[in-house]
């Protein structure tokens with residue numbers, strides 16, 4: 421935290437109003453809806469967040485659809501546009517289309533660009549993009565897992581092309597799910613380190629294995645840290661013991677957090693037991709790492725997280741962490757959610773990962 425710290429928060433009313441899924445609860449798809457942002461913005465008003473002089477409201481950058489081609493095929497972009505014009509459609513079993521999907525997903529990319537570009541240009545110290553639909557599952561040629569366009573991947577490719585930004589970037593993905601879309605773009609790229617902690621179905625052999633380490637020049641720069649379902653606040657931050665030395669070895673110019681809140685205990689999709697305290701402590705820690713390595717250049721981009729009760733507190737917890745302000749978690753979180761420790765399992769996974777990575781990172785030797 422610096423004396424003249426400014427935190428840019430990218431918002432747009434459309435994220436709180438549009439792309440309402442045409443399905444009733446409790447269908448899975450319907451969790452990705454405008455209320456996710458609406459509850460956050462209403463809470464910001466309630467706590468007078470915008471009166472804090474360190475908070476700067478930012479608007480999504482206006483982009484043209486050509487820019488989307490940096491990360492997606494023309495056929496796929498046209499398909500999203502066509503179905504949106506038509507008014508509805510299903511792109512995948514977990515991807516729905518409404519009349520607003522194309523424009524809102526494009527705006528989510530613009531919001532992510534604004535948040536990250538402002539940090540790179542040091543116009544704000546850190547930033548948070550409160551955008552939807554999320555992006556980390558979106559593939560080059562298709563939407564997936566509630567995601568339409570890959571917000572972070574498109575932004576990185578845009579920065580390289582438009583402002584010749586070719587420095588090293590680290591992405592830390594804390595969403596409950598593995599960011600299979602993001603991985604696709606940067607698997608052999610030495611200038612993007614991807615580190616994901618995600619809930620893993622060890623019985624069904626899920627995706628996001630520890631053995632997926634990247635390839636070619638990107639070897640060792642794709643790091644999957646799968647965790648068992650049911651982790652608690654006591655278990656969550658263990659991954660930082662592996663991430664921190666690797667980040668210090670890698671020495672990125674920018675850290676992007678793919679900020680999913682679906683490990684929250686009340687999330688309807690994830691199966692973990694975190695409270696907002698975990699996100700507060702994570703934000704504090706990743707900020708201190710960013711300050712040590714890259715002048716505090718750190719941007720958070722919203723991915724998943726579907727608990728309408730929890731989302732406002734999770735976001736506030738991140739903001740308080742960045743501002744080094746005491747965070748008081750809401751009373752309703754102060755219950756014993758699970759007393760079963762997953763620590764031993766997580767430490768075993770960490771040790772296996774360290775073994776796999778030690779030829780790639782001198783700090784692990």
Ligand SMILES: [Zn+2]
Pocket residue numbers: 595596597680682723724725
């Ligand atoms: Zn997720």
